[in-house]
Amino acid sequence: MSPSPQTAVKPQQIPMTPTTTPDTGRAMKTAQPKMRAANINFYYGKFRALHDVSLEFATNRVTALIGPSGCGKSTFLRNLNRINETLRDTRIEGEITLDGENILTKDVTEIRRRIGMVFQRPNPFPKSIFENIVYGPKINGMLKKSTAAEIVEKSLKRAALWDEVKDKLHDSAYALSGGQQQRLCIARALAVDPEVLLLDEPCSALDPIATAKIEDLLVGIKSQCTIVIVTHNMQQAARVADTTGFFLLGRLIEHDKTDVIFKNPSKKETEDYITGRFG
Amino acid sequence: MATSSAAIGTGAPHVARRRAGGDEVAYLVVLVFAASIIVVTAAIVWQLWVHSSPAREKFGFSFLSSKLWNPVTDQFGAWPFIYGTVLTSFLALLISVPLGVGAAIYLSELAEAKLSNTLTFLVELLAAVPSVIYGLLAIFTLIPLMRDYVDPALQNALGFLPIFSGHIYGLGYLTAGVILAIMTFPFIISVSREALLAVPREQREAALALGATKWESTFDAVLPFARLGILGSVFLALARALGETMAVTMVIGNDPGVHASLFAPGYSIAAVIANEFTEATGSTYLSALVELGLVLFALTIVINGLAQLMIILTTRKGSAKGG
Amino acid sequence: MTVRDKRRKTVNFVMLSLCALCALITVSTLFVILGFLVYNGVTSLSFDFFTKLPKPPGQTGGGMGNAIVGSAQIVLVATVIGLPIGFFTGIYLAEYGGKTMAFLVRYVADLLNGIPSIVIGIFAWTVIVVPQHHFSALAGSLALSLMLIPITARSTEQFLLEVPRSMREGSLALGANKWRTIARVIVPAARKGIMTGMILGVARISGETAPLLFTSLNNQYWSTGISEPTSSLPVMIFYRAVSPYDDFHQQAWAAGLVLLALVLLANILARMVISRGASLPR
Numbered sequence: 001m002s003p004s005p006q007t008a009v010k011p012q013q014i015p016m017t018p019t020t021t022p023d024t025g026r027a028m029k030t031a032q033p034k035m036r037a038a039n040i041n042f043y044y045g046k047f048r049a050l051h052d053v054s055l056e057f058a059t060n061r062v063t064a065l066i067g068p069s070g071c072g073k074s075t076f077l078r079n080l081n082r083i084n085e086t087l088r089d090t091r092i093e094g095e096i097t098l099d100g101e102n103i104l105t106k107d108v109t110e111i112r113r114r115i116g117m118v119f120q121r122p123n124p125f126p127k128s129i130f131e132n133i134v135y136g137p138k139i140n141g142m143l144k145k146s147t148a149a150e151i152v153e154k155s156l157k158r159a160a161l162w163d164e165v166k167d168k169l170h171d172s173a174y175a176l177s178g179g180q181q182q183r184l185c186i187a188r189a190l191a192v193d194p195e196v197l198l199l200d201e202p203c204s205a206l207d208p209i210a211t212a213k214i215e216d217l218l219v220g221i222k223s224q225c226t227i228v229i230v231t232h233n234m235q236q237a238a239r240v241a242d243t244t245g246f247f248l249l250g251r252l253i254e255h256d257k258t259d260v261i262f263k264n265p266s267k268k269e270t271e272d273y274i275t276g277r278f279g
Numbered sequence: 280m281a282t283s284s285a286a287i288g289t290g291a292p293h294v295a296r297r298r299a300g301g302d303e304v305a306y307l308v309v310l311v312f313a314a315s316i317i318v319v320t321a322a323i324v325w326q327l328w329v330h331s332s333p334a335r336e337k338f339g340f341s342f343l344s345s346k347l348w349n350p351v352t353d354q355f356g357a358w359p360f361i362y363g364t365v366l367t368s369f370l371a372l373l374i375s376v377p378l379g380v381g382a383a384i385y386l387s388e389l390a391e392a393k394l395s396n397t398l399t400f401l402v403e404l405l406a407a408v409p410s411v412i413y414g415l416l417a418i419f420t421l422i423p424l425m426r427d428y429v430d431p432a433l434q435n436a437l438g439f440l441p442i443f444s445g446h447i448y449g450l451g452y453l454t455a456g457v458i459l460a461i462m463t464f465p466f467i468i469s470v471s472r473e474a475l476l477a478v479p480r481e482q483r484e485a486a487l488a489l490g491a492t493k494w495e496s497t498f499d500a501v502l503p504f505a506r507l508g509i510l511g512s513v514f515l516a517l518a519r520a521l522g523e524t525m526a527v528t529m530v531i532g533n534d535p536g537v538h539a540s541l542f543a544p545g546y547s548i549a550a551v552i553a554n555e556f557t558e559a560t561g562s563t564y565l566s567a568l569v570e571l572g573l574v575l576f577a578l579t580i581v582i583n584g585l586a587q588l589m590i591i592l593t594t595r596k597g598s599a600k601g602g
Numbered sequence: 603m604t605v606r607d608k609r610r611k612t613v614n615f616v617m618l619s620l621c622a623l624c625a626l627i628t629v630s631t632l633f634v635i636l637g638f639l640v641y642n643g644v645t646s647l648s649f650d651f652f653t654k655l656p657k658p659p660g661q662t663g664g665g666m667g668n669a670i671v672g673s674a675q676i677v678l679v680a681t682v683i684g685l686p687i688g689f690f691t692g693i694y695l696a697e698y699g700g701k702t703m704a705f706l707v708r709y710v711a712d713l714l715n716g717i718p719s720i721v722i723g724i725f726a727w728t729v730i731v732v733p734q735h736h737f738s739a740l741a742g743s744l745a746l747s748l749m750l751i752p753i754t755a756r757s758t759e760q761f762l763l764e765v766p767r768s769m770r771e772g773s774l775a776l777g778a779n780k781w782r783t784i785a786r787v788i789v790p791a792a793r794k795g796i797m798t799g800m801i802l803g804v805a806r807i808s809g810e811t812a813p814l815l816f817t818s819l820n821n822q823y824w825s826t827g828i829s830e831p832t833s834s835l836p837v838m839i840f841y842r843a844v845s846p847y848d849d850f851h852q853q854a855w856a857a858g859l860v861l862l863a864l865v866l867l868a869n870i871l872a873r874m875v876i877s878r879g880a881s882l883p884r
Binding site: 304308317322329385388389398402409413415419523549568569575 | 610611613614617618620621622623624625627628629631632635638639642686687690691693694695697698699703706707710711712713714716717718719720721722724725727728729732748751752755779780781782784802805806809810811812815816819836839840843844851854855858861862865866869870873
């Protein structure tokens with residue numbers, strides 16, 4: 001992979017990242033990664049939760065982060081949209097870049113519009129389905145260009161929920177089932193057209209059928225979006241991810257194509273985890 | 280209940296029977312005390328009803344709408360007092376709800392835990408300050424403040440409105456509303472803060488993750504989620520304001536009339552009872568005052584009932600939403 | 603950053619600052635109150651204040667000894683009546699009670715709690731003053747006890763319920779019967795909370811004025827018994843404050859300072875004792 005600029009880059013210097021490049025291995029190697037984390041150390045108070053983690057996320061690919069409980073994969077993910085900053089007494093060292101610009105120094109609300117997040121348990125607002133989805137575009141001033149109804153329909157279709165709720169858009173979001181609520185949360189996150197979508201174990205509270213629907217829709221949207229998904233479920237990683245990173249005790253042990261990680265990992269710890277010797 | 284088979288070492292049946300008897304006596308004692316509360320409360324309602332009967336029979340329902348309060352001619356109407364009570368309570372909420380919810384937001388969303396707990400503790404101490412002390416302060420510090428600064432400023436700016444017209448005395452509806460507002464701060468702040476703290480972290484994070492600012496996430500995601508609890512706090516505060524006697528009595532001006540201007544002196548139900556009960560002569564006069572007490576009683580029951588309802592609804596909705 | 607985003611940032615800053623301002627205003631009222639009371643009242647505090655009878659306006663040297671003693675009297679009797687009833691009702695609610703009865707008792711206790719204190723005063727007047735044809739400290743004590751009962755009941759119930767189930771079961775499993783379990787195990791376990799609940803309740807009723815206005819009324823002299831009208835600190839403060847005389851106003855400030863100091867001290871003490879445990883009832 002070609003090295004990307006280490007320091008903050010002036011906007012006009014960022015190379016245009018092709019979003020519709022055909023999927024050839026060579027194109028992947030020479031294009032700049034969408035996001036890059038370099039030497040991330042993260043502290044909860046005095047406790048060092050992440051040790052020198054460096055990782056790249058290729059554009060329009062799905063990267064899975066796996067590892068046993070408490071290994072830091074969720075902590076790492078939550079740093080990518082700086083949502084960890086809402087917790088008290090936390091500190092981050094290192095650099096995280098989006099299209100070459102360090103997100104840690106930019107305005108956080110703009111970053112969070114470009115990097116969306118779906119949480120472990122569905123967390124729709126106590127509003128209607130319609131209002132949930134419209135919220136993001138409304139506060140970000142995106143409603144001028146298209147009408148609210150268009151945005152809602154488009155987002156729900158991308159989240160594979162449109163058919164199920166198109167007749168009850170103004171019902172409360174809480175009237176939906178767990179799986180539907182989670183897809184609503186995905187639609188809500190997609191409504192602001194993020195360039196990156198982070199998902200923190202999105203299916204852990206759902207049944208297998210709902211899980212399958214979400215996995216399908218992720219594969220469907222990756223051509224418009226770079227996806228990072230934290231998962232406890234190795235089969236899920238194998239099903240949806242192009243590349244997978246294995247975390248253990250706050251360190252990134254290995255990151256490679258999913259096939260390689262699962263069939264031919266280079267580190268022993270990875271192999272132990274994959275084969276079920278622990279975690 | 281003791282079972283004789285569990286009485287290790289002292290398996291004698293007569294001991295077991297004595298123990299069981301002791302339990303029955305204890306149960307009866309406790310039951311009697313508990314039941315006495317019901318009896319007493321029923322007695323309160325009964326006595327209020329009975330002792331207001333001369334007035335009730337004489338005036339009927341028109342008591343509630345009549346504006347006339349004239350002890351000399353034995354004409355009594357409750358309307359000026361109902362008006363004053365409701366108006367001052369409404370003014371109080373108008374002031375204390377925004378201030379209180381704002382403070383609650385600061386305490387739950389912005390201040391860090393230790394500071395928040397200390398400040399909340401101080402605010403809750405305000406609830407322990409006796410009403411007569413609020414009144415004392417109101418007479419000597421609030422009234423001059425209102426008379427010399429606040430009321431004239433309001434009249435200069437908005438004097439064309441009837442509510443801000445008229446002579447300024449310093450006492451009156453508005454001043455009573457202000458002191459009531461201060462007295463209701465702790466209820467609004469304490470309960471609203473708890474309602475806000477109970478909102479799950481994921482709601483805030485959902486809004487923030489969409490690019491909301493902290494204020495937007497608080498206003499759009501957290502406040503709506505906590506709205507029932509906050510509403511409950513408002514009803515609690517309202518119930519307190521309606522029944523509040525001493526502080527209002529000391530600043531409202533004791534005028535049994537109905538006035539549009541907020542600067543005018545007025546009266547509240549509790550204030551007129553406090554001032555005139557010992558002076559009342561004649562059974563009609565006294566029973567009219569008792570009937571006013573009955574009206575106040577009914578008002579506060581309704582409001583308290585609504586507050587309880589809110590609280591029940593909040594807890595039930597909270598557990599339903601968790602799923 | 604776009605103009606729109608700049609505006610959002612400004613709104614964010616302004617609104618959050620306003621909230622902080624609200625917190626500042628509301629918290630500072632406590633200190634404002636204390637400040638005024640100290641500033642105006644402390645100069646009038648003297649030994650005479652606590653021991654002498656009030657003098658007519660214009661004469662120096664008077665005090666509020668009778669009001670202090672009178673308050674103590676009235677509150678003491680109210681406590682004797684109200685605490686046991688409240689305490690046992692609390693036990694009933696926590697340990698006994700079928701569903702409907704307990705629900706009814708709890709509902710009625712909350713109802714009683716919500717009745718304005720002046721209405722309670724009317725009730726005490728109808729029950730004691732009217733038949734006896736005179737005002738008395740007893741009537742005042744009855745009114746105050748009626749306010750103390752629901753406060754004590756709810757707080758006792760709350761703290762009893764916090765005692766872990768395992769303690770109850772442990773005692774019963776050893777062969778103790780129910781009342782012994784309650785008396786020897788549960789109540790002692792909850793005693794810290796129960797006691798502070800009681801202290802807070804008593805502090806609350808000692809500051810009440812309205813229910814005393816036409817029950818125990820007032821008295822310029824030492825009262826000689828519970829069937830006499832008796833002066834009390836809150837009532838004295840009220841009458842002094844609304845009077846037209848400056849030296850009466852001075853006395854009102856001093857008395858207010860004394861009353862507030864007592865009430866706040868009780869509250870702070872109670873909360874410090876409790877802070878290691880659970881939170882207080884509302």
